Amino acid sequence: MKLIMKFGGTSMAGSEKIRHAASLVAQALRQHHVVAVVSAMDGVTEQLLAIADHAEAGDRSSVEQVLSQVRSAHESTADALGCLAETRELLSRLESLATGIMAVGECTARSRDAVVSFGERMSTRFMAAALGVACGSPARGFDGGDAGIVTNNHFGEADPLMDISLMQVRDRLAPLVEARTPVVVAGFIAQTQSGVMSTIGRGGSDYTATILGAALGADEIHIWSDVDGLMTADPRLVPGARLLSHLTFAEAIEMGKFGAKSMHPRALEPAAEHGIPVRMRNTFKPDNPGTLIGSAVGQPDARRPGETAVRSVPMLKNMAMITVGGAGMIGRPGTAAALFDALAAARINVHMICQSVSEAGISVVVSMAQLDRAKTALERSMRPFIGTRTIHAPATSDTSTSAPVLHGIDVVGNIAIVAPVGSGMRGVPGVVARIFSAVARKNLNIIAIAQGSSELSVCFAVDKDAGPEAVRAVHEEFDSR
Amino acid sequence: MRLFIVGLGVVGKGVLELLDARRAELASHFGVETRLVGVADSKGVALCEDGLAHAEVLGVKRPGAAGVASLPDGRPLASQDDLPEVIAHSGADVLIELGPTQMRSPRPATDRLLAAMGAGLHVIGANKAPLSTAFAALTEAAAVNNVLLRYSATVGAGTPMLTLARAAVMGDTLVGFRAILNGTTNFILSQMRSSGATFDSALAEAQRLGWAEADPSNDVDGWDTAMKTAIIACHAPAIPPGRSISVHDVRTVGIRGVSARDHADAEAQGQVIKLVASFDATTLSARVEPVRVPIGSRLDVPAGGNVLLIDLKHAGELALFGRGAGAHETAAAVLRDLVDIALSAR
Numbered sequence: 115m116k117l118i119m120k121f122g123g124t125s126m127a128g129s130e131k132i133r134h135a136a137s138l139v140a141q142a143l144r145q146h147h148v149v150a151v152v153s154a155m156d157g158v159t160e161q162l163l164a165i166a167d168h169a170e171a172g173d174r175s176s177v178e179q180v181l182s183q184v185r186s187a188h189e190s191t192a193d194a195l196g197c198l199a200e201t202r203e204l205l206s207r208l209e210s211l212a213t214g215i216m217a218v219g220e221c222t223a224r225s226r227d228a229v230v231s232f233g234e235r236m237s238t239r240f241m242a243a244a245l246g247v248a249c250g251s252p253a254r255g256f257d258g259g260d261a262g263i264v265t266n267n268h269f270g271e272a273d274p275l276m277d278i279s280l281m282q283v284r285d286r287l288a289p290l291v292e293a294r295t296p297v298v299v300a301g302f303i304a305q306t307q308s309g310v311m312s313t314i315g316r317g318g319s320d321y322t323a324t325i326l327g328a329a330l331g332a333d334e335i336h337i338w339s340d341v342d343g344l345m346t347a348d349p350r351l352v353p354g355a356r357l358l359s360h361l362t363f364a365e366a367i368e369m370g371k372f373g374a375k376s377m378h379p380r381a382l383e384p385a386a387e388h389g390i391p392v393r394m395r396n397t398f399k400p401d402n403p404g405t406l407i408g409s410a411v412g413q414p415d416a417r418r419p420g421e422t423a424v425r426s427v428p429m430l431k432n433m434a435m436i437t438v439g440g441a442g443m444i445g446r447p448g449t450a451a452a453l454f455d456a457l458a459a460a461r462i463n464v465h466m467i468c469q470s471v472s473e474a475g476i477s478v479v480v481s482m483a484q485l486d487r488a489k490t491a492l493e494r495s496m497r498p499f500i501g502t503r504t505i506h507a508p509a510t511s512d513t514s515t516s517a518p519v520l521h522g523i524d525v526v527g528n529i530a531i532v533a534p535v536g537s538g539m540r541g542v543p544g545v546v547a548r549i550f551s552a553v554a555r556k557n558l559n560i561i562a563i564a565q566g567s568s569e570l571s572v573c574f575a576v577d578k579d580a581g582p583e584a585v586r587a588v589h590e591e592f593d594s595r
Numbered sequence: 596m597r598l599f600i601v602g603l604g605v606v607g608k609g610v611l612e613l614l615d616a617r618r619a620e621l622a623s624h625f626g627v628e629t630r631l632v633g634v635a636d637s638k639g640v641a642l643c644e645d646g647l648a649h650a651e652v653l654g655v656k657r658p659g660a661a662g663v664a665s666l667p668d669g670r671p672l673a674s675q676d677d678l679p680e681v682i683a684h685s686g687a688d689v690l691i692e693l694g695p696t697q698m699r700s701p702r703p704a705t706d707r708l709l710a711a712m713g714a715g716l717h718v719i720g721a722n723k724a725p726l727s728t729a730f731a732a733l734t735e736a737a738a739v740n741n742v743l744l745r746y747s748a749t750v751g752a753g754t755p756m757l758t759l760a761r762a763a764v765m766g767d768t769l770v771g772f773r774a775i776l777n778g779t780t781n782f783i784l785s786q787m788r789s790s791g792a793t794f795d796s797a798l799a800e801a802q803r804l805g806w807a808e809a810d811p812s813n814d815v816d817g818w819d820t821a822m823k824t825a826i827i828a829c830h831a832p833a834i835p836p837g838r839s840i841s842v843h844d845v846r847t848v849g850i851r852g853v854s855a856r857d858h859a860d861a862e863a864q865g866q867v868i869k870l871v872a873s874f875d876a877t878t879l880s881a882r883v884e885p886v887r888v889p890i891g892s893r894l895d896v897p898a899g900g901n902v903l904l905i906d907l908k909h910a911g912e913l914a915l916f917g918r919g920a921g922a923h924e925t926a927a928a929v930l931r932d933l934v935d936i937a938l939s940a941r
Binding site: 266275276278280281282285308 | 705713714729731732740
């Protein structure tokens with residue numbers, strides 16, 4: 115088999131864990147063709163971002179403080195793994211870069227990418243050193259760009275130029291993989307067409323792994339972390355939550371959208387498109403099979419008794435709903451475009467959208483963290499449609515006391531979104547009724563509902579305190595598994 | 596338009612000659628005026644913002660001359676790997692890539708095209724190797740960099756076969772296509788048929804007359820035809836979006852195994868043996884192999900001819916005949932692409 119084995123930050127936290135991960139790769143290399151992909155050590159990406167921020171602000175002492183933490187963690191790991199010299203060289207380049215940012219007092223997205231890239235670059239040296247020892251033959255380490263992944267120039271969140279990347283990765287890595295040379299690739303980082311370091315943002319190293327898998331025609335992509343796999347619900351909310359043994363790509367992508375501890379939907383795309391199964395595994399329990407995400411594996415037939423139309427019940431908390439309303443919106447083309455343009459321009463991530471057929475109002479759900487920015491953007495841009503009035507609702511979801519919005523911008527803060535997911539819901543009458551009956555039996559009020567035409571999920575908004583109870587109610591109703 | 600030309604073999608020289616010969620016509624008919632700001636051959640590169648004189652460039656490419664590096668603005672190139680960088684920073688508007696077709700190592704040419712497009716140059720490729728192995732990557736590079744990629748010289752030389760294939764597919768459902776796309780094999784097979792010669796002696800004759808190269812493998816083993824088949828299938832497109840087909844997906848059998856006896860047997864049944872490319876749009880399968888075709892049928896083209904037969908669901912069969920090779924024929928196709936770019940980019 116041809117395998118991609120990607121190790122997350124928790125699997126790379128310190129020399130012992132790295133040796134363990136390397137032993138898993140070495141073991142696989144005895145029977146299979148393998149490429150290892152690594153993330154930065156746990157927490158290092160955040161430290162590197164802090165260095166960039168402090169450097170931009172000219173805060174030398176904070177830069178030095180965080181830099182010394184990064185240095186000591188990496189030097190001790192490098193020393194244990196026998197790659198101290200090359201690690202020191204990278205650390206000194208990182209330091210020069212931070213000094214340069216302080217000197218100009220500005221950190222462009224491009225410089226920030228360069229700073230952040232050091233986490234994965236050092237991890238790659240570590241894994242290559244450990245893997246070389248575990249295999250008894252030297253391992254080849256690649257930065258994502260050297261491996262052939264090319265992006266556009268949107269630093270910080272660059273998009274891979276997929277066809278070029280697939281061709282280049284195949285060209286550069288396939289001969290090594292064929293020869294069973296141990297290969298380690300830095301996740302998350304790539305380069306632009308002109309060879310400047312970039313990072314691929316959302317999906318990160320998982321995305322690197324699936325791109326490599328697609329390019330090399332892998333049989334499976336293994337994502338190693340510190341969890342057993344995907345669960346039917348957050349076990350902290352639902353004591354009876356179970357591990358999901360298998361999921362379809364569509365289900366996993368849907369769960370990822372709702373913040374379940376799944377892969378980012380973007381990272382799943384290359385695997386789904388090329389039909390390469392992705393297995394989520396626990397580095398520290400390598401005998402566990404984990405969760406297999408595949409094209410049509412284990413698709414349940416929801417019409418049978420004992421159905422599990424709802425496979426998983428993820429929840430998003432700390433959300434807010436903004437409703438833009440006004441009779442001026444009715445039948446007026448361009449209202450929705452203006453609203454979403456304004457949110458896009460303010461770089462607001464919209465989690466859920468509702469609109470009534472009357473067109474008198476559109477509701478969008480955003481995170482509490484982005485609420486103020488979203489509200490300001492809408493107040494400014496929606497004035498021609500709704501006038502100037504804003505209803506400043508208290509940060510509560512007690513909608514029973516406020517009158518329905520006729521005109522203006524209404525905000526309901528502190529809500530949770532519950533999103534039952536399952537491909538068995540598609541085309542099956544009564545699933546939605548069962549979901550809402552289960553919630554109603556617990557006497558919980560539903561603030562808003564949305565369902566996309568894919569029928570893979572229904573999402574509804576409830577008060578944040580009602581969220582966990584709603585998750586338990588749906589989970590219990592469907593006996594999700 | 597400022598041009599950078601890579602490769603000054605017969606086609607490269609032909610392009611310079613045609614640019615000179617058609618200079619007035621290109622300006623008056625199409626408003627196209629060109630300036631050669633860079634040239635590279637296998638050993639060197641020359642750059643001049645004010646324009647290199649075509650005659651001087653042609654002069655250093657005469658037999659025995661020292662090549663581009665010996666031009667006043669020239670210098671030797673340590674490695675071909677440096678060329679993409681040189682092209683990207685040359686200030687040219689259009690790269691004309693006429694490097695040798697190396698099917699087994701298409702990367703140098705592919706990298707030149709990608710680097711040029713990444714730097715915002717339009718590109719014209721006459722080299723089949725990159726287009727037939729990395730079509731999706733090259734078209735992606737053109738799209739993301741908002742530049743034009745043209746390669747009509749890769750198939751049929753002066754005969755606009757790719758244009759016909761696309762026009763046909765736009766209006767109708769493709770059933771498949773068949774084609775004869777390689778002059779060398781067509782010549783050798785014709786020789787064998789008319790004189791009863793063996794493959795080896797027909798090949799030797801072809802080499803003596805300049806029909807075949809010293810290393811004839813690219814032609815006689817079918818690879819040239821296979822590359823062209825993949826390019827037609829990608830360009831039309833004869834394949835669904837998201838799918839791609841490379842030369843390696845084309846099942847290819849050359850003509851080395853064809854004997855004088857096979858020709859005699861075919862002849863006895865009113866048939867003739869040709870190296871035929873075929874593509875089936877239902878199964879998306881492409882192949883190149885020696886096939887018996889009826890004497891006098893559309894595939895029975897004379898030695899120097901190429902033909903493309905496109906089978907459409909409603910319109911039936913379309914045919915385009917033409918001369919498939921030759922320095923000036925191919926150079927004419929390059930100029931066609933150049934005018935197309937000039938008009939499209941406006």
